[in-house]
Amino acid sequence: MITLHHCPQTRSMRTLWLLNELEIPFQLRSYPFDRSLRSPEFLTLSPAGRVPALEVDGERMFETGAITEYLCERYSPDRLGRSTASPDRMTWLVWLHFAETLSQHVAALTQQHVMLYEDHMRSPIVMKLEAARVGKCFDAIEARLSTPIESRDYLLTSGFSAADISVGQAVYMASHFVRLGGYPALEAWYERITAREGFKAALPNGGGIYSQDFYAPWPLE
Structure with missing residues (x-):
């Protein structure tokens, strides 16, 4: 299962849009853009207290570029991603x-x-x-x-x-x-x-x- 930790109108919107395009099941947990991102619980997901944070099958990720590369490589290497064999x-x-x-x-x-x-x-x-x-x-x-x-x-x-x-x-x-x-x-x-x-x-x-x-x-x- 995938869970996206998200604040509206932040970089995590990038990951939300990508997940929508991938058309795969995921859960969305939204937060206000406030000090809740500095809570000890959230810092276990993202040590800098930033979104997005992503949970995938029990593992945790942060940083949008890394998340995008991972999701594309796993779920859409040649449609939304580009594999290493692609000229692009x-x-x-x-x-x-x-x-x-x-x-x-x-x-x-x-x-x-x-x-x-x-x-x-x-x-x-x-x-x-x-x-x-x-x-x-x-x-x-x-x-x-x-x-x-x-x-x-x-x-x-x-x-x-x-x-x-x-x-x-x-x-x-x-x-x-x-x-x-x-x-x-x-x-x-x-x-x-x-x-x-x-x-x-x-x-x-x-x-x-x-x-x-x-x-x-x-x-x-």
Whole structure:
């Protein structure tokens, strides 16, 4: 049996979306994004007190990249994953882990806009820098999807994969701070992948970190 320990609108949404796409049985245990993640019980699942944490047949995993690789290798090596024999294996790994590069900048923006409640704690400079770094990540995705040779429907030439899930979830989070307009290939790809039932089922059903669809740069100019 698989159990996913999850907080809405966090990196664990990546794993939830993947499990939905895999269409395998799993249990979902949701937590508020609060100090409950620092409880002794939860720290036995994830020693840094972060989600996702995954239990699989009595074993425990944390870190989204490792979880994604494991689940794909075990349950979908050639549909959502790419086996070592696949020409797209290298590219699959690169984009799978690129999601974490984007997520680091989103985490900094989330802290600045959402988690720091007092205005004096926030830094407009940090917000500007991190938003610019998200923009650079968007540039990279745009370039990948719109090469001079051919445009791609998905990040891999061979089609939809867990790389689209991982990067797509990171873009979902990033779009709360940086708009997708101006990135036509990225925007079309994002609309395509978020129309999937697996993504829709991973969206929060109430609650979540973000109370707004978009957080404008602060302070407002």
